[in-house]
Amino acid sequence: MTPPLADRVxxxxxxxxxxxxSLIEDEDPSSGDLVRAIFGRTGRAYLIGVTGxxxxxxxxxxxxxxxxxxxxxxxLGVIAVDPTSPFSGGAVLGDRLRMQAHAQxxxxxxxxxxTRGHLGGLARATGDAALVLDAAGKDIIxxxxxxxxxxxxxxxxxxxxxxxxxxxxTGDEVQALKAGIMEIADIFVVNKSDREGADxxxxxxxxxxxxQTYGEDEWRPPILKTMATAGKGVxxxxxxxxxxxxxxxxxxxxxxRTRSEYRLRELISQRFMDHLERDVLAxxxxxxxVDRIAERKLDPYTAAxxxxxxxxxxxxxx
Amino acid sequence: MTPPLADRVxxxxxxxxxxxxSLIEDEDPSSGDLVRAIFGRTGRAYLIGVTGxxxxxxxxxxxxxxxxxxxxxxxLGVIAVDPTSPFSGGAVLGDRLRMQAHAQxxxxxxxxxxTRGHLGGLARATGDAALVLDAAGKDIIxxxxxxxxxxxxxxxxxxxxxxxxxxxxTGDEVQALKAGIMEIADIFVVNKSDREGADxxxxxxxxxxxxQTYGEDEWRPPILKTMATAGKGVxxxxxxxxxxxxxxxxxxxxxxRTRSEYRLRELISQRFMDHLERDVLAxxxxxxxVDRIAERKLDPYTAAxxxxxxxxxxxxxx
Numbered sequence: 172m173t174p175p176l177a178d179r180v181x182x183x184x185x186x187x188x189x190x191x192x193s194l195i196e197d198e199d200p201s202s203g204d205l206v207r208a209i210f211g212r213t214g215r216a217y218l219i220g221v222t223g224x225x226x227x228x229x230x231x232x233x234x235x236x237x238x239x240x241x242x243x244x245x246x247l248g249v250i251a252v253d254p255t256s257p258f259s260g261g262a263v264l265g266d267r268l269r270m271q272a273h274a275q276x277x278x279x280x281x282x283x284x285x286t287r288g289h290l291g292g293l294a295r296a297t298g299d300a301a302l303v304l305d306a307a308g309k310d311i312i313x314x315x316x317x318x319x320x321x322x323x324x325x326x327x328x329x330x331x332x333x334x335x336x337x338x339x340x341t342g343d344e345v346q347a348l349k350a351g352i353m354e355i356a357d358i359f360v361v362n363k364s365d366r367e368g369a370d371x372x373x374x375x376x377x378x379x380x381x382x383q384t385y386g387e388d389e390w391r392p393p394i395l396k397t398m399a400t401a402g403k404g405v406x407x408x409x410x411x412x413x414x415x416x417x418x419x420x421x422x423x424x425x426x427x428r429t430r431s432e433y434r435l436r437e438l439i440s441q442r443f444m445d446h447l448e449r450d451v452l453a454x455x456x457x458x459x460x461v462d463r464i465a466e467r468k469l470d471p472y473t474a475a476x477x478x479x480x481x482x483x484x485x486x487x488x489x
Numbered sequence: 490m491t492p493p494l495a496d497r498v499x500x501x502x503x504x505x506x507x508x509x510x511s512l513i514e515d516e517d518p519s520s521g522d523l524v525r526a527i528f529g530r531t532g533r534a535y536l537i538g539v540t541g542x543x544x545x546x547x548x549x550x551x552x553x554x555x556x557x558x559x560x561x562x563x564x565l566g567v568i569a570v571d572p573t574s575p576f577s578g579g580a581v582l583g584d585r586l587r588m589q590a591h592a593q594x595x596x597x598x599x600x601x602x603x604t605r606g607h608l609g610g611l612a613r614a615t616g617d618a619a620l621v622l623d624a625a626g627k628d629i630i631x632x633x634x635x636x637x638x639x640x641x642x643x644x645x646x647x648x649x650x651x652x653x654x655x656x657x658x659t660g661d662e663v664q665a666l667k668a669g670i671m672e673i674a675d676i677f678v679v680n681k682s683d684r685e686g687a688d689x690x691x692x693x694x695x696x697x698x699x700x701q702t703y704g705e706d707e708w709r710p711p712i713l714k715t716m717a718t719a720g721k722g723v724x725x726x727x728x729x730x731x732x733x734x735x736x737x738x739x740x741x742x743x744x745x746r747t748r749s750e751y752r753l754r755e756l757i758s759q760r761f762m763d764h765l766e767r768d769v770l771a772x773x774x775x776x777x778x779v780d781r782i783a784e785r786k787l788d789p790y791t792a793a794x795x796x797x798x799x800x801x802x803x804x805x806x807x
Contacts, residue, residue: 203790210788224543424783431782431789432775438793439765440758446801447757457750464749465742470528471749472521475756483764483801 177208209306220330248304339368364396495526527624538648566622657686682714
C-alpha cells in the first residue's frame, strides 16, 4: 500500500511533491488537510524571492542562481509564479524547458504555478507550495514572480530575502522605479548588464537609495550587475544573499511572522466566502444579489452588511 | 451650510470628488456610506481600462487619449493606479505633472491612487473611485494600471473595454506575451512604434491571435501602432474603442455583472475580517494566534477553521 501523500512528501518523493502542488494549485479540498499534516515539519527552509518587470531575465537568473547555490551542497525548490495564460500556455512549456537543465539533479525541484483562483488565491497557493517543498526537505526555496502587481510584491516582500531584478536599455528607468518594487528590495540586480544604459540604471537606483538614511547597523541594499545568460555576477549574488542572511538573522522571525499573518488572513477570507455560499445562501442567491447590484437596485455595501449579518448570526455591526 | 459630500459629488464639484476619493483611498469608515449614497446614480459612465508593463508609455498614451476623447465633447475622469511607493513618492509627483496638461479643462478630472491596504484593497478602492467619478457625471472613466499583477489584471479585465499596451525594443516579446495580459485585451496598442522591433512585436501578437479561432460575430482584438508622445495613432485608438463599444453592446452587461460580483466578494471578505478582529477576538488575540502559527504550534488551516467557527456561531463545517 502506498503511504499517504503527506508521508511521501515528507520523505522527499518528487512525484508526491508534484502531486501535492497540483492539489494546491487546483484548490482541491484535500490540500488543506495536506498542509495541516506537514505544517509541523516546515520552517526550516530559507525563502528567496525574486521579482522584477517582464523581460528582466528572471528565469535565466534563477536558473543560474540555482546552479550556483547547488554547488554549495544545498537542495533547492523553485516556484515560478506565472499568471494564468491559457492564451500562450506559458507555464507548462516554460516548465518543460527549464526542467531539462536540472533534469539529472535530484536535489532540485522546479515548478511553475499558474493560479487564478479567487481573491488572494495566488499568494496562498504560492505559500502552500513553498510549505510542501520545505516539508520535503529542500534547504532553499526560490519563488520567482513576474510582475509589479500588489499580490506579487506581497509574495516577494515576505520572503526571507527579496531580490528585485531590473534591466537596462528601455530608457525607462524612472518608470521602473515608479513601479512600487523599489522599497521591497534587500538586493538589487541589474541583469543584462552588458546592455547600454546599465550604468545609468545603477546610478538611478543609487540616487534613490541615497535619499534614504540607513542606520549604522541597517542593511543597505547592494546593487549587483549580472549577465545571467553568461553566468556573470551570479557568484557575487550568492555572496550577497549569504551576507544578508547573516545580517538579518534577528529580523527574519518578524518577516516570517508577517508571512504567517498574511496567509492566515487570506485563508479566513476564502473559507468565510465558501461558508457563506455553501451553508448560508440558497443556491443562486448570490447570483440574484449581484444582479440587483448590477441593476443599481442594491448597493454593494448594504449587500455586504446584510450577508455578513446572516452568516455571522446578527452579531455584525453595520 | 455646505451640503453633504455625496450631494456635492453628484453636483460634480471637483473638490468634493477629490475629497471622496481620498476617503476611499484612506479606507475611511465614512467612504462606505458615501458609496451607498451615490450608488443609485452610477452605471452611466463607460469604463476604459489601460494596462501594460512598466515603461510602455501608458501615462502619455492615456493623456493623449484623454485629449482626443475630450474633442468629441465628452467629460472624463482618469484614475492612475500606482502601487504605493513611499520610496519614490511617485503618485503625488506624477499627479501634479499630469494635472498641468489638463489644468484649464474642467471636463477632465485626473487622480493617481496609491493604495496598499489589506487584501483586495486595490481593486475595491479603484472601483469605488470610479463610482465617484461616474456619479459626478463623467461620461468616460479611464483606469490605468502599471502592471502584470493579478489584482491589476482583474481591474482592467472588468472594464467595459480593456486596452493592453506593449512596447518594442526590449527584445523580450515572448516575455511580454507570457505575462498573462494577452488574453484580457480587447485592443492591443504597440506604443513607441518608431522603435526598432515594433513590427516584430506586432507580428508576435498577430501570431498569438492566429492561434485563436474567432467566430463570425466575435471581436478579434485589433493591434494598433501608436507614438503617444507625438500623438500618432491616438485618433485610430479612439475609433477602435468606439467600434468595440458598438460591437460589445450586448456583452457589456455581463462584464459589468462580473465587476459587481468581484467588488461584492472583496467587500464581504474585508468586512468579515473587520468583524472578526473587532467583535469576536480579544485584543491581541490574532497576534497570539499568528505567533503560534509562526512557531509551528498551530497550522493556519486549523486556525482559520477555529476562528470561522467562533465568528459564525459554530455553523461552519471544517
